[in-house]
Amino acid sequence: MIKNTLNALFMFAATLLLVSLWIATTAAWGAGGTVTDPTGTAPDRYVYYPGTEPLAKDEIRIVACGTGMPSARRGQAATCFLVETGNGDKFIFDIGSGSMANLASLMIPYQYLDKLFLTHLHTDHMGDLDSLWAGGWTAGRPNALRVWGPSGAREDMGTEYSMENFLRHANWDYMTRAVNISPGPGGIETTEFDYKGVNQVVYQENGVTIRSIPAVHAGDGPVSYILEYAGLKIVVGGDTFPNKWFLEHARNADLVIHEAFTSPDLFVELYNMPPGLAWRACCAFHTSGQAFGKIISTLKPRHAVAYHFLNEEATRYSLYDDIRETYDGPLSMATDLMVWNITKDGIRERMAAVTDEAWSVPGEAIQPGPERGRISEYTKYILDGRWDEGAQPAQKQMLDEFSEKYGLQDQDWRKQMMQQQE
Numbered sequence: 001m002i003k004n005t006l007n008a009l010f011m012f013a014a015t016l017l018l019v020s021l022w023i024a025t026t027a028a029w030g031a032g033g034t035v036t037d038p039t040g041t042a043p044d045r046y047v048y049y050p051g052t053e054p055l056a057k058d059e060i061r062i063v064a065c066g067t068g069m070p071s072a073r074r075g076q077a078a079t080c081f082l083v084e085t086g087n088g089d090k091f092i093f094d095i096g097s098g099s100m101a102n103l104a105s106l107m108i109p110y111q112y113l114d115k116l117f118l119t120h121l122h123t124d125h126m127g128d129l130d131s132l133w134a135g136g137w138t139a140g141r142p143n144a145l146r147v148w149g150p151s152g153a154r155e156d157m158g159t160e161y162s163m164e165n166f167l168r169h170a171n172w173d174y175m176t177r178a179v180n181i182s183p184g185p186g187g188i189e190t191t192e193f194d195y196k197g198v199n200q201v202v203y204q205e206n207g208v209t210i211r212s213i214p215a216v217h218a219g220d221g222p223v224s225y226i227l228e229y230a231g232l233k234i235v236v237g238g239d240t241f242p243n244k245w246f247l248e249h250a251r252n253a254d255l256v257i258h259e260a261f262t263s264p265d266l267f268v269e270l271y272n273m274p275p276g277l278a279w280r281a282c283c284a285f286h287t288s289g290q291a292f293g294k295i296i297s298t299l300k301p302r303h304a305v306a307y308h309f310l311n312e313e314a315t316r317y318s319l320y321d322d323i324r325e326t327y328d329g330p331l332s333m334a335t336d337l338m339v340w341n342i343t344k345d346g347i348r349e350r351m352a353a354v355t356d357e358a359w360s361v362p363g364e365a366i367q368p369g370p371e372r373g374r375i376s377e378y379t380k381y382i383l384d385g386r387w388d389e390g391a392q393p394a395q396k397q398m399l400d401e402f403s404e405k406y407g408l409q410d411q412d413w414r415k416q417m418m419q420q421q422e
């Protein structure tokens with residue numbers, strides 16, 4: 001009770017603080033975002049603080065949650081772009097290895113992170129599916145994860161096969177959480193579509209249309225996506241060699257994201273890659289900097305984003321130079337946690353300022369409870385290993401207080417557990 005009152009007081013004080021900050025910053029900023037008062041604040045020119053900026057109805061915000069390679073490192077996760085639309089929808093395009101930590105640092109409740117679009121099934125584009133799936137399940141997603149992805153040339157190369165077998169691979173995780181949390185949110189609802197479809201609608205809800213086009217990358221199956229909302233057009237290019245579908249259907253876009261690969265020279269130097277493989281990797285099933293520039297200068301979007309390169313001091317500028325040989329328009333060299341706000345009036349690039357400690361914060365959704373009849377499967381051999389005589393008295397008072405606080409004394413499952421323990 002006291003805690004609730006304190007919480008309410010705290011929330012009230014926090015709201016007052018935010019409102020007064022807003023008034024202070026509005027008053028202290030000049031029209032051009034200058035600081036006009038020594039006690040004022042600086043404009044958010046460089047930084048996006050997640051969770052502090054409402055999205056306008058006709059606005060799209062994109063956050064790069066991963067931009068890198070299959071070989072992991074702390075400073076660059078593999079591919080993932082979060083696209084947020086002003087109607088409140090959020091779409092995750094790819095969930096490459098390491099990207100979920102960046103996505104979580106944006107402090108978005110998992111209930112809103114339930115729509116995943118896969119460009120293809122390389123692990124640098126889907127490797128963190130496990131933490132999106134199970135993390136969301138344990139932290140509040142009330143429904144199954146929804147996944148869209150392409151078919152393959154064979155049944156066992158498609159998204160449906162991949163998701164089914166992902167759940168097989170995670171079966172122990174599934175069975176044990178399904179008992180303790182609830183089975184529904186642990187499901188995956190897969191929508192597999194024809195990878196050969198050209199500009200085919202794969203999603204259309206609530207004013208958002210997402211289409212797919214084929215990509216040319218490492219074998220049949222990969223695609224790129226085109227998202228349209230509020231008269232804005234965003235293209236999320238998956239891995240691909242420059243291709244005719246992209247040139248035709250990514251036209252008139254506000255923002256085009258396309259891969260740009262580090263030069264074969266640097267792959268030989270830094271990865272000790274055989275030159276033949278470096279040549280193929282860069283420039284036969286990916287897109288070189290020069291070819292990226294050529295595509296973009298042909299398409300002329302309002303803004304272009306290059307990603308999937310070795311983003312480090314020693315290498316990023318050489319790729320930039322490669323691109324500038326063939327393109328001189330607006331360009332972002334995507335870095336993890338780079339943010340773009342897109343409206344009819346302008347496109348803004350900033351970096352998100354996040355903390356390593358942030359979780360996806362809880363939302364308001366309530367997960368369905370455990371299913372009646374589903375119980376943990378222990379053998380007597382394992383149950384006999386419990387040290388109840390030591391642990392139970394030690395935690396009894398704490399648990400009694402907790403039960404009273406939340407009214408758990410009369411719950412069936414608790415009685416069952418107590419009986420099991422006696």
Ligand SMILES: [Zn+2]
Nearest residue numbers: 120122217239
């Ligand atoms: Zn790939």
Ligand SMILES: [Zn+2]
Nearest residue numbers: 122124125239
């Ligand atoms: Zn890739």
